[in-house]
Amino acid sequence: MPEEARSGLRERKKLDTRKALSDAALELMFERGLDNFVREDVAARAGVSLRTFSNYFASKYDALAYRVNYRIRRSAELLRSRPAEEPLWTAIAEALIEPLRDDGVPFGRPTDEQILEVRKLNATPEMQVALARNTIEDLVEAIADRTGTDPKADLYPRLVANVTVGALNAVLNRYVQTDPSVAMSSVLREVFASISEGLPPPPRT
Amino acid sequence: MPEEARSGLRERKKLDTRKALSDAALELMFERGLDNFVREDVAARAGVSLRTFSNYFASKYDALAYRVNYRIRRSAELLRSRPAEEPLWTAIAEALIEPLRDDGVPFGRPTDEQILEVRKLNATPEMQVALARNTIEDLVEAIADRTGTDPKADLYPRLVANVTVGALNAVLNRYVQTDPSVAMSSVLREVFASISEGLPPPPRT
DNA sequence: CCAGATGATTGCCTTGAAGGCAACTTTGCC
DNA sequence: GGCAAAGTTGCCTTCAAGGCAATCATCTGG
Incomplete structure (x- = not known):
């Protein structure tokens, strides 16, 4: 529990x-x-x-990662409650987006220095470890439930979970590294739509 | 260099x-x-x-990850030399598989205890990070080259690289977690074929 | 309501990781 | 051969991780 x-x-x-x-x-x-x-x-x-x-x-970085990890756990829950007929990747995208909306802006609008700190933070391997810990397994379980696969025996749910986290990382990296003029939610929707189409080579720039 | x-x-x-x-x-x-x-x-x-x-x-885990990272760097090189007309995900799969062949069995046929150790190792977040570090960037560059995208500005190459590493992790986890009766290369081919089709929900078990 | 049980907090302590600094050694090159 | 550049090492400080036992707060059954 x-x-x-x-x-x-x-x-x-x-x-x-x-x-x-x-x-x-x-x-x-x-x-x-x-x-x-x-x-x-x-x-x-x-x-x-x-x-x-x-x-x-377990570490300073675990403390710093708490909010993000909390959101991902919530996303795993939300994934279970998405309509069954919804396409998998749409459900995943929306489940990831919703907790972002709730969270609002915890510390006020970030200054440039704050964005710089977050960028530094995300670049550290310790932070990556902290993010990886405690989150993948929840996602694996939720995806296995939704797709009727076995989280232990089948490769499928783990594969989808890893791909999801990989995509999320790519977007987060990009978001912090460039001007966040485009809302993250729409980028996420595009990215997961693209994955569901097999990530065809030439991106529409 | x-x-x-x-x-x-x-x-x-x-x-x-x-x-x-x-x-x-x-x-x-x-x-x-x-x-x-x-x-x-x-x-x-x-x-x-x-x-x-x-x-x-930088850490014990970095030392343990050296061989795998070396292979992935080689894969990034190989990706550049795959035929241009080959589909992207096929090229990626084959580029990942080839260094595995070369490497042979470094420590003789693994015993059950050794497999158990590798399993424990791969399960640690530290190892996952050590694996991703130093390799993602090479992959991003190679994928950007191949797809004619900009590794700095475009999200696409980073996304594909992250998805690739995520998939590879899933396969490695699975490989050591269950009986490796199926050759890893064929699993990798299937996985990347599946990604290029958009990872449709019901897996063929 | 109270007393024992269960669980949380804390201080103390040991071990290990990380990495700066300066002395010393090896390699590369003229 | 000898100087410059680069690699190796020891020493040191700071911080992280977590076991153990004492103490304190909360919970639960009588």
Whole structure:
């Protein structure tokens, strides 16, 4: 059972702490830059001990990746509730897009320096690890459910999940690296439509 | 200029050291298990200092990923020399397959325990990242060349490269997770054919 | 409502990773 | 042979990861 779904004071407090730690990490990154704060700073700002930080997140990057990972988990859920007759890649695209809408702008409109920090963050291998962790498996499960395949035995759901994450990474990389004048949602729709057509060679530039 | 292409005693020695470190890491993993050796052990076996290990590889996982990364770089080269009229995904599949043939069986036929170690290794996010690092860019360049797109400005080559790596990861995961009775090359051909058809939902089991 | 059980928080500690710096050694080249 | 460039090494500091046990908060059954 996912932590988000349970109730009770204890569970809610844990969730609050996790979110507080994640937010503190993001704030510190924006204030000081990615390399100018340590886990202890994050713990201090969230009002817990360093050891407690370790109980919640395996690394600074896990804390920074929390929001994104949360969104992808939500996307996996949403994928299950998309209409059954909807084409697979449309369902995947829409499931990925919806949590982006909800999230709004957590820290106000980003300044140029903030965008630069996010770009640096996304480029680090540690961040890539943090993003890969905890998300692929949820997607594999959801896709297996939807397509009636076996997540353990069949290659198919894992393949689709990997392709999905690969595509998402490409779009995110591109989004942060160039001027985000085009809305990410429309880029995502195009990309997944293109995948469902087999990614034919000459792109319409 | 890639390190592999240069000559001279100095360059050759560096290459030898790199390979010795990578091999030592793989041997140690098979002998002791993934979690039962440290970078210092690897350095000792390769006959260099720990500090030198750090000069060659950023992490234990980078050392373990060296062979695979080397193969992928070779695949990127091979992709450029595939016939121009060949469909893109066929060219990619064949370019990925060829280096696998050359490599043979580096450590003899793997035992069950060795397969288990490789499985554990491939499952770690650290390894997934080590695999993607240093290779994606080469693939992006090669794909951009082949498709006449701009690796900086266009989303297309990055998208295809990410999808390729994602698919390769899925196959590698599957390969070590189940009995490798089917040759990897034929699985790769099927997978990329399937991608070029848009990955239609019901897989032929 | 209370007392034991269960789970969370914390401090302490050990191990390992990462990488800057300067001394020293090897290779390349004239 | 000898100088310059590049590779290797030891030493060092900082940070990360996580086991263990004590303490504290929440939960649950009587």
